Amino acid sequence: MSNLEDVAKAAGVSRSTVSRVMNNEGYVSAATRARVLEAVEQLHYIPNHAARTLVTQRSNVIGVVMPSANVFFGDNSYFPMLLQGIAEAANPRDISMILWLGQANEDPEHFSQRITRNRLCDGLIIASIGYDDPLIPRLVDNVPYFVMVERPVQFHDRISYVTCDNVKGGQMATEHLIRNGRKRIAHITGRLDLADGQDRLVGYRTALERAGMAYDPDLVVEGQFSYESGYYAMKNLLAQNFDAVFIPSDTAARGAIRALEEAKLRIPDDVAIVGFDDLEDAARTNPALTTIRQPVQQKGAAALTLLLDLIDGKVENPYQVILPLQLVIRQSCGANLSQPMQNQGGVASNR
Amino acid sequence: MSNLEDVAKAAGVSRSTVSRVMNNEGYVSAATRARVLEAVEQLHYIPNHAARTLVTQRSNVIGVVMPSANVFFGDNSYFPMLLQGIAEAANPRDISMILWLGQANEDPEHFSQRITRNRLCDGLIIASIGYDDPLIPRLVDNVPYFVMVERPVQFHDRISYVTCDNVKGGQMATEHLIRNGRKRIAHITGRLDLADGQDRLVGYRTALERAGMAYDPDLVVEGQFSYESGYYAMKNLLAQNFDAVFIPSDTAARGAIRALEEAKLRIPDDVAIVGFDDLEDAARTNPALTTIRQPVQQKGAAALTLLLDLIDGKVENPYQVILPLQLVIRQSCGANLSQPMQNQGGVASNR
DNA sequence: GTGTACTGTGAGAACGCTCCCATGTCAAAT
DNA sequence: ATTTGACATGGGAGCGTTCTCACAGTACAC
Numbered sequence: 001m002s003n004l005e006d007v008a009k010a011a012g013v014s015r016s017t018v019s020r021v022m023n024n025e026g027y028v029s030a031a032t033r034a035r036v037l038e039a040v041e042q043l044h045y046i047p048n049h050a051a052r053t054l055v056t057q058r059s060n061v062i063g064v065v066m067p068s069a070n071v072f073f074g075d076n077s078y079f080p081m082l083l084q085g086i087a088e089a090a091n092p093r094d095i096s097m098i099l100w101l102g103q104a105n106e107d108p109e110h111f112s113q114r115i116t117r118n119r120l121c122d123g124l125i126i127a128s129i130g131y132d133d134p135l136i137p138r139l140v141d142n143v144p145y146f147v148m149v150e151r152p153v154q155f156h157d158r159i160s161y162v163t164c165d166n167v168k169g170g171q172m173a174t175e176h177l178i179r180n181g182r183k184r185i186a187h188i189t190g191r192l193d194l195a196d197g198q199d200r201l202v203g204y205r206t207a208l209e210r211a212g213m214a215y216d217p218d219l220v221v222e223g224q225f226s227y228e229s230g231y232y233a234m235k236n237l238l239a240q241n242f243d244a245v246f247i248p249s250d251t252a253a254r255g256a257i258r259a260l261e262e263a264k265l266r267i268p269d270d271v272a273i274v275g276f277d278d279l280e281d282a283a284r285t286n287p288a289l290t291t292i293r294q295p296v297q298q299k300g301a302a303a304l305t306l307l308l309d310l311i312d313g314k315v316e317n318p319y320q321v322i323l324p325l326q327l328v329i330r331q332s333c334g335a336n337l338s339q340p341m342q343n344q345g346g347v348a349s350n351r
Numbered sequence: 352m353s354n355l356e357d358v359a360k361a362a363g364v365s366r367s368t369v370s371r372v373m374n375n376e377g378y379v380s381a382a383t384r385a386r387v388l389e390a391v392e393q394l395h396y397i398p399n400h401a402a403r404t405l406v407t408q409r410s411n412v413i414g415v416v417m418p419s420a421n422v423f424f425g426d427n428s429y430f431p432m433l434l435q436g437i438a439e440a441a442n443p444r445d446i447s448m449i450l451w452l453g454q455a456n457e458d459p460e461h462f463s464q465r466i467t468r469n470r471l472c473d474g475l476i477i478a479s480i481g482y483d484d485p486l487i488p489r490l491v492d493n494v495p496y497f498v499m500v501e502r503p504v505q506f507h508d509r510i511s512y513v514t515c516d517n518v519k520g521g522q523m524a525t526e527h528l529i530r531n532g533r534k535r536i537a538h539i540t541g542r543l544d545l546a547d548g549q550d551r552l553v554g555y556r557t558a559l560e561r562a563g564m565a566y567d568p569d570l571v572v573e574g575q576f577s578y579e580s581g582y583y584a585m586k587n588l589l590a591q592n593f594d595a596v597f598i599p600s601d602t603a604a605r606g607a608i609r610a611l612e613e614a615k616l617r618i619p620d621d622v623a624i625v626g627f628d629d630l631e632d633a634a635r636t637n638p639a640l641t642t643i644r645q646p647v648q649q650k651g652a653a654a655l656t657l658l659l660d661l662i663d664g665k666v667e668n669p670y671q672v673i674l675p676l677q678l679v680i681r682q683s684c685g686a687n688l689s690q691p692m693q694n695q696g697g698v699a700s701n702r
Numbered sequence: 703g704t705g706t707a708c709t710g711t712g713a714g715a716a717c718g719c720t721c722c723c724a725t726g727t728c729a730a731a732t
Numbered sequence: 733a734t735t736t737g738a739c740a741t742g743g744g745a746g747c748g749t750t751c752t753c754a755c756a757g758t759a760c761a762c
Contacts, residue, residue, distance in 0.1 A: 001470070003717090003718055003719080004718065004719065004720095005718080013741075013742085014741065014742045014743075015718090015719085015720095015742085015743085016720085016721090016741070016742060016743075017740085017741060017742075019719070019720065019721090020740095020741090022719095023720085026739090027738095027739060027740055027741080028739095028740070028741085029739085029740065029741095032740080032741085046467070046468055046469070046470050047718085047719075048405070048470060048717085048718050048719065049401075049404075049410075049469060049470055049471045050400075050401045050402075050403075050404035050405040050410065050717085050718080050719090051401075051405050051717070051718035051719035051720085051747090052718080052719055052720075053400075053401035053719090053747095054399070054401040054402050054405055054717090054718080054719070054720095054746095054747045054748065054749085055718085055719055055720045055721075055746075055747050056719085056720065056721095056747090057747080059400075059401065061449070061471070064450075068435070076427035076428040076431060076631055077427040079431050080427060080430055080431070083450065083452060084419070084452060084454075087450070087452040087454065088454055091454060091465065096449050096451075096469065096471060097449065097450050097452075098412070098447050098448065098449050098450070099415075099434065099438075099448050099449070099450045100447075101434060101435060101438040101448075103435075103438065103439055103442060114442065116397075117397055118397070118400060118447065119352070119397050119399065119400055120400045120412070120447060227635055254635070255635075258635075258637065261637075280427055284578055284605070284606075284609075286609065286612075354747090354748055354749085355748065355749065355750095356748080364711075364712085365711065365712045365713075366712085366713090366748090366749085366750095367711070367712055367713080367750090367751090368710085368711060368712075370749070370750065370751090371710095371711090373749095374750085377709090377710095378708095378709060378710055378711080379709095379710070379711085380709085380710065380711090383710080383711085398748085398749075399747085399748050399749065400749095401747085401748080401749090402717090402747070402748035402749035402750085403748080403749055403750075404717095404749090405716095405717045405718065405719085405747090405748080405749070405750090406716075406717050406748085406749050406750045406751075407717090407749085407750065407751095408717080
């Protein structure tokens, strides 16, 4: 492997000049620059990342931390989409991305050690799902710069994060069902130890309140975001009398639909459904899901931008970014049946 | 940030001794070692990765390359599972993982530049899907050590890779349908420009041949691995007379099931189905899918191990690893209906 | 008592880069 | 004619490690 010195010799200049060319620093004549670039080409010179990092104290590598359970969280395209979003913001800035995945059954202490005993990254993005991961206090103490995706339940006043307006999302979903004449609207909640689950429930209650509708605790079943959870929560709900349900993820909605099918209930005629996420699953249910779209890629991109701004001192910790959500109307809510929308059927891809 | 020198001073020894302690090299007395470790603790000393890499010429970082389209390939848990597998092999060896994601519409030239102009990794794992990615020749020329996941259609005699025995897989699936008395077995193929798709088709034909059954081209529809593809391929197939179908992915099988439902055909009574992958989707169809299980995590772990062996000169390029596949019997094939298996129903998680 | 082998420790060089400072050139301003 | 300052280039120090070598001490065999 050639180094700066080799290139300098080949171009008949000094190491410093080659460095200036490589870093586009100016103060190099056009002729010299050309000669240097030619030598670089000829020798296949590539700057040594370690040497650069050593002197600049900046690696241009950021870490993405993902506890094991979260990788397979809810709709499985969540995690890839988030990474894609981070990458799209990182690439143009020449930032590389180290991935820290938790292992199944790995001690949080061990996991955090792996991450912190390794000053390899300039900062971290914690792709948490918003719960009180035991990792968080450890990171607060040991990592100078980090950003969370999703709001943690605790520490949220000391931590920088990016999240969506989940209260508003729950409200939008519920209001849409109200607008369409549903009278007994149920809610399968998300995990209530997570900020997301809590907030969406608050949104649901807010919508009912604003419409002057009574809050009936029997119509609220605590669930999670998974397919299985949706299935069993709906089984429980079937004892009640209801004509609509707001479900905290599209994947859970798939499970719930399965339970409704088994109970011979028709969607949306007997039960209208609004889901949440609008990732892979939403357009593939039968009928296609009305849902609240989460801008997952934007979340990733925003997290990266925020992290770099923190590192560069452009913003001060804690700094929070809250992204808007969007109602996507398809068939499961019973609205707009007269004017079906294009490309929102059950089979077309939603990407 | 403290460095070796600081620790040495605090412990009253030389830099060399601290280095020996940090690297567990021996030739340090127990007393000295204890004093050094205490100083390390006190100063929160963490070795500087860049400095270490600079002198050892070894970063202990490997890159995982994933072209954009592949991230969302087929069942979306494929990619996270693969990463998880790689991580599980990497963690105990203290190897970190850099993720190179292609962007949508990114020029392959640009993508490969991003990866190669950055000697940050000791080697690469190309998480391709086995097609002739234009990336491959570029990497062959520029990257000293890399391993592919899946066999590329070309270059396969010069490249190290890890794959599954897809021919055998296709054969197992088809033979299972034959054993269960099906007479007209169709096949929706995977992408035929991919080794996986090609091989599974070969397996299908081999099984028919061995059973003395005629190969009927009308029963073979070229498809892809996606949900949409499964749906439309099945729509096309419906014009034919068939009583079983082997589908190259569980996600495509979900699409095919949707088409069969719309055609009011019963599974497995009218049409028996065998899928492929056994990731997330398989256990969530109705009826649950009989399928060929792919050991995705093992593929990831094997790729990492192979890569490190190449780097360390323990094996010679090219070296190929072929992992076995396994038939998982559930309901969609119509077999074993009398003795249903535990935990293989449609709702229970398959993990 | 000398040679040999092993343990324990330290000093200096080297890895390949960036950054600071010194020096030289040349045109414009005084 | 001299000063000024922007441009162009080179040289040395330093980033924080590891690695090689040197050297002292101890133990044991002969």
